[in-house]
Amino acid sequence: MLELHQVSKSFTTPQGPLRVLEGVSLALAAGESLALMGESGSGKSTLLHLAAGLDVPDTGEVRLATRVLSSLSEPERAGLRREAVGLVFQQFHLVPSLSVADNLSLQARLAGRHDPAWCDELLARLGLGDMAQRYPEQLSGGQQQRLAIGRALAVRPALLLADEPTGNLDETTADEVLTLLLGLVQASGCALLMVTHSPRVAAPLDRCLTLAHGQLGAIRNAHGASR
Ligand SMILES: Nc1ncnc2c1ncn2[C@@H]1O[C@H](COP(=O)(O)OP(=O)(O)OP(=O)(O)O)[C@@H](O)[C@H]1O
Numbered sequence: 001m002l003e004l005h006q007v008s009k010s011f012t013t014p015q016g017p018l019r020v021l022e023g024v025s026l027a028l029a030a031g032e033s034l035a036l037m038g039e040s041g042s043g044k045s046t047l048l049h050l051a052a053g054l055d056v057p058d059t060g061e062v063r064l065a066t067r068v069l070s071s072l073s074e075p076e077r078a079g080l081r082r083e084a085v086g087l088v089f090q091q092f093h094l095v096p097s098l099s100v101a102d103n104l105s106l107q108a109r110l111a112g113r114h115d116p117a118w119c120d121e122l123l124a125r126l127g128l129g130d131m132a133q134r135y136p137e138q139l140s141g142g143q144q145q146r147l148a149i150g151r152a153l154a155v156r157p158a159l160l161l162a163d164e165p166t167g168n169l170d171e172t173t174a175d176e177v178l179t180l181l182l183g184l185v186q187a188s189g190c191a192l193l194m195v196t197h198s199p200r201v202a203a204p205l206d207r208c209l210t211l212a213h214g215q216l217g218a219i220r221n222a223h224g225a226s227r
Pocket residue numbers: 011012013018020038039040041042043044045046047
């Protein structure tokens with residue numbers, strides 16, 4: 001589903017080039033969930049952006065659904081991202097002037113993949129069924145993040161990329177949102193790559209990798225064992 005092969009990425013800074021990823025390889029199968037941990041500045045978001053085709057590596061390959069992202073033009077990458085990738089960030093990025101229902105179906109409509117029955121099911125499963133005609137400012141933080149998750153899943157993506165999706169929520173709300181997210185990911189069969197600082201959040205996922213000094217390591221399998 002998602003493959004990174006020997007991916008390197010540097011940024012230009014006033015102090016010179018900053019090497020963030022150095023020969024990183026990983027494979028994520030359909031339906032698999034992977035937590036990506038690491039200290040602040042270790043390159044987690046950079047890796048997520050490369051996986052989404054929001055940026056391209058300096059060297060190496062990112063393959064998404066068998067397409068090599070760096071061989072695509074930016075509009076082609078945007079098209080593939082709309083169809084195959086759901087994105088959830090710490091900030092909810094909802095459209096204030098659109099209702100809950102319209103926010104939820106927005107990406108799916110843009111991708112030409114709007115399925116009203118699936119959107120209704122998502123609203124119900126996310127506990128937003130009674131709030132479909134409200135506007136984002138009339139929702140709590142947890143409800144807004146549930147809506148952002150619904151928007152990402154409405155397109156039935158093959159891959160869900162989540163960057164600290166519960167980072168803005170209190171612990172109880174974060175647990176509720178995470179449980180809902182993992183249940184929906186399982187129901188929809190998509191692969192999940194989630195960046196998190198929290199071992200609690202990472203624990204229920206199939207695997208956990210840590211990024212440090214530009215490299216991936218500390219692999220944990222579903223049973224908590226390191227290898
Ligand atoms: N566009 C850019 N230009 C220059 N430097 C950048 C750019 N984007 C990221 N960086 C730098 O690359 C490094 C990795 O950033 P990244 O956001 O991937 O880290 P992170 O592990 O996600 O951090 P955090 O946990 O704090 O969100 C950081 O030192 C950051 O300052």
